[in-house]
Amino acid sequence: MATIKDIAQAAGVSLATVSRVINNGPKVGDKTRARIKEIMKEMGYRPNANARALVTQRNPSLGVVLAELADPFFATLAYGIEKVARQKDIQVLLSSGSIQVETELKAIETLLEHRCEAMIVHSKALDDETLIDFASQVPGFVLINRYIEQIADRCVWLDNYSGGATMARHLLSLGHKKFVMVSSHYQIDDPSERLRGIKDELKNAGIELPDSAIEYSTPDQEGGEIAMQNLLAKGHDFTAVLSYNDAMAAGAMSMLLDHGVEIPQQISVMGFDDVLLSRYCRPKLTTLRYPIEMMAVKAAEVALNRARTNGKNKSLEDTFKYTPTIVKRESVTHAADSK
Known part of the structure; x- marks a missing residue:
């Protein structure tokens, strides 16, 4: 078809x-x-006739499109949305986009077929124009973890650039000058913005992060292991590892420990997200807290409010931007040569 x-x-x-x-x-x-x-x-x-009839028919349901269903990050996101829906006795319809154009599009179309007037979409593959167009059709259409200026009042998003800069700033304050990074291979804004923030902060301190010091892989534990293995094989001299997320940080720590490296005495490792995994790593992971549950609650409230008023009752807030904050645990300490 x-x-x-x-x-x-x-x-x-x-x-x-x-x-x-x-x-x-x-x-x-x-x-x-x-x-x-x-x-x-x-x-x-x-x-689909139901999709075309969307703007004239109402249904008490909230559609959600996530990138992954099994990932702990997206499980937390779904929990925040479901919490609001349960309080308001709203049915939640969940679909996966898998960070692929066709899959994301199909997921949104499926929710349209179910006549969801409130919709929270985590889209990284679809272009801005397509998402803007969906927003013009669906009264309660809200993007999470993405910012598009033309529909800023529909976007609940994280300042990833600020997060990357904060990571670098914290490690610099502890005397670190030699860095490597394990990053996601997905061609999306999140890893590129975090890396841009890191590079800019290091550059301000007179430190360059060469391309050879960055390894890209799948944003999971296995990807972190593979990326760290490649960095070790290159023979890089470093005292700190910057990780795209907590899962990659855990994988990188596992590979370092397998090579007899003491964490954080020899190498500091820093994650991003503050998912449950970060509290049970050994050592426990220093990371940046991504307030995804708080953001999910806000996205659900905005989507349902817009759907209820047919998009006429806009929030008084100018933006729904959130900023990550440091969670200090055990995987980061002063650089050995700075003590």
């Missing part, structure tokens, strides 16, 4: 343009609209 993505590729237009044609939206020329409709007919695409 043809999808919106198939239609967009065949017509040489964006997903948002196809979405506007399906929903009889503006900003599409007559020739383009006619060509897209002809392609839809040729490919046998049938827009």
Whole structure:
């Protein structure tokens, strides 16, 4: 069965343009609209009637699209949303996007088919234009962990740049000057913004973080192990490891311990997220707290409020930006040569 993505590729237009044609939206020329409709007919695409009826029909349900379902980070996010929904006796419909364009699009379409007027979407693969278009269709459409200026009042997001800078600043304050980083291989804003913050803070201190000192892998424990193994194989001289998240930090610590490295006496390791895992690492992980449950609660409140008022009752807040904070535990100490 043809999808919106198939239609967009065949017509040489964006997903948002196809979405506007399906929903009889503006900003599409007559020739383009006619060509897209002809392609839809040729490919046998049938827009779902429930999705088209979304703006006129109401249903007490809250749709949620997450990147992963098993990851502890997203489990915490889902818990925060479900807590609000339970208090308001609202049904939650959950779907996974897997950080892939087609999967994220299908997940949102599925929720549209169920006529969810409130929707919280964690999207990293879809382009801004497509998400802006969905926001114009769905009264309670809210993005979490992403910022798009045109729909800023629909975005609940974390300042990842500030988080990266805070990581670097903390380690610099403890005398560290030699760094490596294990980072996510996903081409999304989160790792790139954290890395940008780290590099800028180190540069301000007169320290460069070369590309060879950064290893990219899957953002899980196995990925952290592999990344650290590669860094060790390169023979880098370092006293501190900056990690994209807690899972990668745990994997990196495991690899260091397997090589007889004492943490933090020889090497300090710092994570990001403050998921449950960080409290049960040995040593316990120093990290940055990502207030994801708090953000999830806010996203649910905003989405349900907008859906209830058909998008007319906007929050008085200018932004829903959150900032990570340091949680000091046992995996970080002064650099050995600075004591």
